[in-house]
Amino acid sequence: MRADARKNRDHLLAVASEAIAEQGVDGSMRDIARRAGVGLATLLRHFPTREALLDALLRTSFDELTVKAAELEASSSPEDALVSWLRDCVTWTTTYRGVTVLMAAAIEDPESALHASCVTLRAAGARLLARAQAAGAARTDIDGADLFALVAALAWLGDQPSLAPGADRLFGVVASAILTSAGRDGQPHDRMGES
Known part of the structure; x- marks a missing residue:
């Protein structure tokens, strides 16, 4: 170009x-x-098309979040990496109101321009989750698709004016539910409620 x-x-x-x-x-x-x-x-x-514009706009952010997952995997404990990445994803998704609906649709539609980026992003989160699970720091009855759904749910809370003030507290509740007691030595748990 x-x-x-x-x-x-x-x-x-x-x-x-x-x-x-x-x-x-x-x-x-x-x-x-x-x-x-x-x-x-x-x-x-x-x-x-609108989707082509959104693909160009969002793909960069998806790629950055994917790279961030790899960096966290290399530099942080399994539970800290998972919670930090989860927080980054939720924070990013609240930047663009309605993006979670778009992401959920794109991940199910291989013809979507956003499909590959969403699949790659979900896989990055799944790797962080699997690493935390292998370390005994995260519950084993959830997978990458569940984690992706939790990001969407937490982002939706941030989009709702009446619920947004409690979104950070609820992020801590969800993060605590993902981590096992082995993953909560005080430190990760304290950081869950930070902005």
């Missing part, structure tokens, strides 16, 4: 990121184009 085309595409993505953070994943494509100072046809030339 030429440098000027890359710059234009990056500008559109930056504007889309702000608009979608404000309006949610169903935000207006026309509004994104207007905010970017281009016509709708220009936006559609770069991103022919």
